[in-house]
Amino acid sequence: MLGEVNLDMPHSGSSTDRFSAQRIAGGDVLLEVYDSASVHGMAKQSLLIAKNNIPKFIDWLEKDISKLTYNRKVQLTFLGEPVPQGRPRTTIVKGKIIVYDPVDSRKYKQLIKYQAYHQYKDKPLEGQLRCDVKVYRSIQASTNNKQRRLKEQGIVRPIVKGDIDNYFKAVTDPLSKIVWKDDAQIVEGFISKYYSENPRIEMTISQV
Known part of the structure; x- marks a missing residue:
């Protein structure tokens, strides 16, 4: 891992509070999405984003962050x-x-x-x-x-x-x-x- 960035996300009707992006070997990014609305505490989901798809992913993330959380x-x-x-x-x-x-x-x-x-x-x-x-x-x-x-x-x-x-x-x-x-x-x-x-x-x- 080459580093980590934490970003506070606006709620905008979603229960996602924060995600952590970690750049790994080859330039790909491991994205971990945290959902504090879970009754079990901080729930975490992980997604692996290829480096050539990062701009598209960011655009998608800004438009529909709610798709990252399930079973609230x-x-x-x-x-x-x-x-x-x-x-x-x-x-x-x-x-x-x-x-x-x-x-x-x-x-x-x-x-x-x-x-x-x-x-x-x-x-x-x-x-x-x-x-x-x-x-x-x-x-x-x-x-x-x-x-x-x-x-x-x-x-x-x-x-x-x-x-x-x-x-x-x-x-x-x-x-x-x-x-x-x-x-x-x-x-x-x-x-x-x-x-x-x-x-x-x-x-x-x-x-x-």
Whole structure:
């Protein structure tokens, strides 16, 4: 290796933070791209660029840096008792039917939005997304010690309302224009329900 240059890259909607270019024998360049958005810390990808392709590569890099990063993941935790999406209400205003959320659903979505703003500081994600959701409901106060242990260990899980699809909708609807541009970007998803002494919803969003 004949030297190393570190360049700070503008985000421009990409999760790439920095790359290191190392010139090696023959004039070729080994490019290492670092992505600090990875949930596992600083992820690194390597590309070998032939010396006669370096000008073309730089031009391509400036136009589309986002192609250097893959499988970005975002992890969010929303504290508080999970509230499933309620049945929409309707009213008539000036002869038009208006559909709106019930009060509990509306307040919960506001709470999710508030926590999302404080946890996610980047630009809204683009492209196809997978969204995995874990719902942790409170353990009922009347639960005996044995059942409480089983619930806390995930052996006994909730089979009472709300339905998992209503939890999914309640937590994903408020994230549009914050975490992603539109929830229509979600092409895959998985949701599961548990009990916990610390009620919350945990979410992992992956680009696919």
